[in-house]
Amino acid sequence: MGWLIDLLPLNYSDAVVAIGAALLGIAAGALGVFAVLRQRSLVGDALAHAALPGVCVAFLATGAKDATTLLVGAALAGLVGALLMVGIERTSRVRPDAAIGVVLSSFFSLGIVLLTHIASTNDANQAGLDTYLFGQAAGLLERDLDVMAVLAVVALAVVALAFRPLKTTLFDPAFAGAVGLPVRLLEIFMTMLLVVAVVIGLRTVGAILMVAMLVVPAVAARQLCNRLSLLIPLAALIGAAVGVAGALIAARAEVPTGPVIVLVGFAVVLATVLLAPGRGVLWRGRKLARDRRRALVEGVLVDLETTIHAGPPPTPRELALASGRPRRQVARALSALDRAGMLARDGERIHLTESGAAAAHAVLERRDLWSAWLEHGWKLRLPDAREPDPTDLRASLGDDCADELRRLALAGDGGGAAGDAGQGAR
Amino acid sequence: MSAHQDGGPPTAGRGAGDRAPALEIRRMTVSYGARPVLWDVDASFPAGRLSAIVGPNGAGKSTLLKAALGLIPADAGQTLVEGRPVGAARDRVAYVPQRDAVDWDFPITVREVVEMGRYAPTGWFRRVPRRDAALVDDCLERVGMGDFRGRQIGQLSGGQRQRVFIARALAQQAPLLLMDEPFSGVDARTEASILELLAALRDEGRSIVVVHHDLGTVRGAFDHALLLNVRAVAEGPVAEVVTRETLARAYGAGADAVGRDAGEALSWAG
Ligand SMILES: Nc1ncnc2c1ncn2[C@@H]1O[C@H](COP(=O)(O)OP(=O)(O)O)[C@@H](O)[C@H]1O
Ligand SMILES: [Mg+2]
Numbered sequence: 001m002g003w004l005i006d007l008l009p010l011n012y013s014d015a016v017v018a019i020g021a022a023l024l025g026i027a028a029g030a031l032g033v034f035a036v037l038r039q040r041s042l043v044g045d046a047l048a049h050a051a052l053p054g055v056c057v058a059f060l061a062t063g064a065k066d067a068t069t070l071l072v073g074a075a076l077a078g079l080v081g082a083l084l085m086v087g088i089e090r091t092s093r094v095r096p097d098a099a100i101g102v103v104l105s106s107f108f109s110l111g112i113v114l115l116t117h118i119a120s121t122n123d124a125n126q127a128g129l130d131t132y133l134f135g136q137a138a139g140l141l142e143r144d145l146d147v148m149a150v151l152a153v154v155a156l157a158v159v160a161l162a163f164r165p166l167k168t169t170l171f172d173p174a175f176a177g178a179v180g181l182p183v184r185l186l187e188i189f190m191t192m193l194l195v196v197a198v199v200i201g202l203r204t205v206g207a208i209l210m211v212a213m214l215v216v217p218a219v220a221a222r223q224l225c226n227r228l229s230l231l232i233p234l235a236a237l238i239g240a241a242v243g244v245a246g247a248l249i250a251a252r253a254e255v256p257t258g259p260v261i262v263l264v265g266f267a268v269v270l271a272t273v274l275l276a277p278g279r280g281v282l283w284r285g286r287k288l289a290r291d292r293r294r295a296l297v298e299g300v301l302v303d304l305e306t307t308i309h310a311g312p313p314p315t316p317r318e319l320a321l322a323s324g325r326p327r328r329q330v331a332r333a334l335s336a337l338d339r340a341g342m343l344a345r346d347g348e349r350i351h352l353t354e355s356g357a358a359a360a361h362a363v364l365e366r367r368d369l370w371s372a373w374l375e376h377g378w379k380l381r382l383p384d385a386r387e388p389d390p391t392d393l394r395a396s397l398g399d400d401c402a403d404e405l406r407r408l409a410l411a412g413d414g415g416g417a418a419g420d421a422g423q424g425a426r
Numbered sequence: 427m428s429a430h431q432d433g434g435p436p437t438a439g440r441g442a443g444d445r446a447p448a449l450e451i452r453r454m455t456v457s458y459g460a461r462p463v464l465w466d467v468d469a470s471f472p473a474g475r476l477s478a479i480v481g482p483n484g485a486g487k488s489t490l491l492k493a494a495l496g497l498i499p500a501d502a503g504q505t506l507v508e509g510r511p512v513g514a515a516r517d518r519v520a521y522v523p524q525r526d527a528v529d530w531d532f533p534i535t536v537r538e539v540v541e542m543g544r545y546a547p548t549g550w551f552r553r554v555p556r557r558d559a560a561l562v563d564d565c566l567e568r569v570g571m572g573d574f575r576g577r578q579i580g581q582l583s584g585g586q587r588q589r590v591f592i593a594r595a596l597a598q599q600a601p602l603l604l605m606d607e608p609f610s611g612v613d614a615r616t617e618a619s620i621l622e623l624l625a626a627l628r629d630e631g632r633s634i635v636v637v638h639h640d641l642g643t644v645r646g647a648f649d650h651a652l653l654l655n656v657r658a659v660a661e662g663p664v665a666e667v668v669t670r671e672t673l674a675r676a677y678g679a680g681a682d683a684v685g686r687d688a689g690e691a692l693s694w695a696g
Contacts (some may be wrong), residue, residue: 037529037532039529161551161629163543164545164550164551165550168542168545170532171528171529171534171539171542172485172523172527172528172533172542174492174497174521174523174527175496175521175523175542175594177496177522178495178497178516178519178520178523179516179521179546179598180516180546181550188613200519225533226533226534226535226578227533227534227535227538228532228533228534228538231533257656267551268595350540356621377615378614378615381619382570382615382619384570384571384572384573385570385571385573385574385585385586385589385616386570386573387583387586
């Protein structure tokens with residue numbers, strides 16, 4: 001890793017921190033996708049908490065404080081926790097969320113008890129262990145980076161190699177089983193991947209907040225892309241960015257690394273959840289508002305057209321009364337129509353301009369087409385899976401179908417009118 | 427891969443008589459805990475025919491398919507596909523799970539789902555060859571989803587989702603199709619056009635077994651039926667199976683209405 005440290009325009013300790021955080025972000029981001037898409041995010045949380053007693057036991061057993069030994073302990077404890085969760089779920093009637101809760105809290109409690117015990121009995125040697133709670137990127141050594149890098153590369157290479165079986169199992173386990181994939185094994189394997197991610201990140205982020213590094217990048221990336229093969233690299237990238245930014249800020253401010261990384265991650269998630277094109281809350285809110293507005297304006301336009309058809313041009317007030325809409329809404333719609341050049345005013349009274357009348361007829365035609373679809377659609381034998389879009393039937397079904405529908409509607413009108421008359425008489 | 431690498435559907439025009447049953451289930455028994463869900467079920471679905479598995483909600487129809495494929499452990503029972511144990515004939519079966527079995531917000535496109543049908547035949551670790559890519563496109567066209575290949579699956583309607591699943595099964599090029607409730611939550615127009623597609627596939631020589639809940643269309647559209655309610659109540663040609671008497675035995679009380687007019691028998695459908 002020496003060459004990379006030299007390459008970065010940072011001083012030595014910052015470079016080590018940045019590389020460590022980037023490795024953590026890449027691994028946790030990419031592998032966390034397998035927890036989030038299985039809707040098992042909290043399994044990652046439980047695994048991270050379960051790793052803590054492993055670190056303590058490794059320290060008690062070997063007396064060593066070097067990260068690699070302690071992380072072996074973390075990995076083993078994580079594995080035990082994972083198997084326990086699977087075991088509880090399979091052999092008893094405990095639901096997955098409850099199994100997760102049991103494992104998480106009991107392992108973590110054991111970890112805290114052991115930590116306290118170590119603190120009260122051992123020499124100054126123990127001082128480093130509590131960094132495994134909240135994370136401490138500043139303590140990373142160059143040789144820790146080598147271990148992290150090897151783990152990350154191996155895990156990602158395996159994911160790339162087994163991408164199709166993993167994707168198939170994630171998306172549709174029943175299908176995966178039917179084509180002969182070992183679904184159970186693959187699911188356990190995905191949990192193992194999470195253990196690897198936890199081991200890589202534990203020292204930097206800490207047991208309590210590690211789950212954020214697994215979940216945040218996947219959630220943010222999901223807002224931005226629709227394909228698993230892009231989602232995984234994107235999550236890795238977001239993870240790396242969040243990790244590096246958080247770790248460097250934390251090192252400057254001398255606060256634990258975990259919370260800072262998580263706060264940075266939260267900002268990223270918030271931004272993507274709000275702003276992501278197509279999926280973002282604001283984006284969808286704006287579309288909803290636009291659609292509602294359009295429906296209102298079109299409704300008022302048609303009301304106006306029918307009122308004019310039946311009698312003298314109305315005042316806005318009369319129009320509101322006739323259409324049964326609140327006056328404020330009518331006023332808003334009228335001003336929109338006015339701006340579009342569809343209204344002509346004659347004192348208080350309103351007419352439609354030529355373009356206004358054309359627009360009203362277009363709306364009416366679309367509505368007629370939609371009713372024709374509801375009534376006669378089943379007679380059309382659509383050659384493919386086209387689905388009607390109520391706001392624009394012609395575009396969604398094609399001109400042929402739209403014309404055919406009009407023909408059917410006209411042909412059926414005689415019967416329809418007779419039916420109406422019959423009802424009227426009754 | 428086994429010797430059936432080519433895996434195409436058998437040639438059309440042969441009767442059922444000279445072929446082993448497409449799917450044979452023997453003494454299938456499954457229980458969840460102490461509760462038996464399937465009990466000594468025997469069934470034999472003829473090759474080259476369109477067969478229905480019918481029965482009330484909770485009758486064990488989905489369980490029967492899953493147990494037959496070995497997706498859930500059975501207490502006892504045996505499954506033969508074209509006379510061979512199912513484990514040795516995985517490439518001869520295409521399974522279409524119930525639609526709600528997957529997360530439709532999953533980040534995957536229509537085309538990728540269909541491509542999934544080629545993974546097992548071409549090998550899980552090999553590139554998808556060009557002729558397979560063409561086959562995937564053909565399958566999409568066949569179900570009328572050609573214009574939707576780049577869509578994320580969450581943007582599809584229920585009927586379109588079902589078509590994607592069928593396209594994936596077609597891409598597997600297996601002679602036996604097992605489908606779980608393909609018509610639930612699908613409008614009548616889509617149901618009719620999917621039924622038509624299934625009939626066309628049958629006429630090409632494929633064997634199709636469909637879990638179905640609409641007795642009204644079973645009579646018109648299917649050749650063979652298994653009436654299931656924990657036990658196999660009746661099995662055989664549709665006209666013999668869907669009778670007032672057998673329906674009463676499968677559906678119990680309230681089945682009188684069912685028997686009177688199978689076409690209106692929707693009251694029990696889920
Ligand atoms: N995983 C499960 N655990 C326990 N009971 C189940 C499980 N899956 C299905 N069952 C029960 O088994 C019975 C049969 O289910 P299923 O095969 O889905 O019926 P069907 O598909 O005919 O509606 C139902 O009563 C259902 O409640
Ligand atoms: Mg079912």
